[in-house]
Amino acid sequence: MIRLENVTKSYLTLRGRKVVFRNFWLDIPEGRNVGLIGRNGAGKSTLMRLISAVDFPDSGKITTSARLSWPVGLTGGLQKSLTGRDNVKFVCRIHGVRKSGIADKIRFVQDFAELGDYFDQPVSSYSSGMRARLAFGLSMAFDFDYYLIDEVMAVGDARFKQKSADVFKERLQNSKIILVSHNMRRIQKMCDIVVHLDRGRATIYENVVEGIAAYHAAGGVDGKRAAAIDAEDDELEAVGGTEPRAGASSGVAQEAAEADDAAALERRRARVARRTARAARQAAGGGK
């Protein structure tokens, strides 16, 4: 159970105070995969920041007995001046992992992230893909009751994505997720309940489809158009065309859901083919 009691949260901007939540109440029930949806600016990310204690409410209380992750795959949490190894050690230390445990975590992340010699080089020398692999590996090295995912995307080649999806799937046997996404297909695949944010109020839908309908209704979009948007999202993401938030390409969560169905593999191949074709066209068009 994650409980938000009478939470008010505002941000000070150059044009005065902007209130995101006023006297906001929300109980997120235990043991469910939660999809957090709402239009741009509805407060999804703010709510996520509050739940993950990156940010704090002006007033009100947020309580939980569950162990919550930091935002999964977050590369901003890496210290650039430190090596990959030292970053793992640091995160272990703040999570109270003792000596022998630290060695285990290091081994896990080292195996998972496949950084080779770079594991002992400063993170500042990493490519963005390497940073993402390290950050994702780090998130997967710890057991949490909830993984908090704000449009998390696996970065890397197809093989690495598959590997991320496998590990993530394994984690989901014992853990739950809170997922922020604009991709309703992913929400439908991954989540048991939906929290719909609209104008600073939250509504919980036990039925995911109903929740998604409410989201579309709030955006003034009918069902047919919505389906088209979702399909478009999928496709754009597959070719790396959208960047919903900091650096995204294709969804781990989605991949996890799709991993066990063979059709997905087929679809992925088709996308890769499309992407290649598009790249070729672009190259022919003088890099435009």
Added chain:
Amino acid sequence: MYRVERSPYRIQRDVLYALLLLELSSRFGKSRGGFLWVLVEPIAHLLVPILIFTYIRARAVPGVEYPVFLVYGFLPFLLFKAICLQIIDGTNANQGLLSYRQVLLMDVFIAKAVGHFVIQAVVFLVVLVGLGMLGFHVLPVRPIELAGVIAMTFLMAFGLGLLFAAVASLVPDARAAIKILFMPLYFASGILFPVTRFPDHWVQILSINPVLHLVELSRVAAVEGYRPMPYTSILYPLALGMVTTLIGLMLYRQRFLTKVTM
């Protein structure tokens, strides 16, 4: 599934320990032989003026060994400067650390302040031992009073650092302006020679500078027979340290130190 329960005290301890190691190792790890360089740089910073003004310009303060006078002037000054600047920059650097729920901004401040305190302490011990081996009388005559002055310096640096950080987070452009303030501070704190050489009305103006009081107090506590400027006060830096720390903590609690977003 295993569960690790930690008491709040334990979490606090783990976090401060991790941040302290992080602060020190990111200092030390910057370059090859980083550990040595961290010490060499401030030691050189101290030794160069000592050599120049003791042997080449041959300055003297009556009744006092000049290098010892210099070192105990630098002690509170450099400590103040290091800690204060670290805290001002604390809101800027390491934003990513705050994404871990265990880590609060105040933890970052404390770790930075303590980390740089440790570095400065080691630097001064090395310099003092060096001067001692050259035959100077470096042992403080009133060690407990000196410890008090150091504690006061820490408090004032922390409090003013928090205040400045609050100003800098409300008006980001102010950060550079605040840092410029630190340049004349070197000359306004009577590091190289006693301010009593100036005419009295100048000394009165200079005595507004709280760091000057700390510098004078440090010398009084450490150097036998040192005569401080007449306006030296314990109450002024102490009260200023307490008041700024209280206001700084209050602003911190009201979240004035987080960045203006959106």
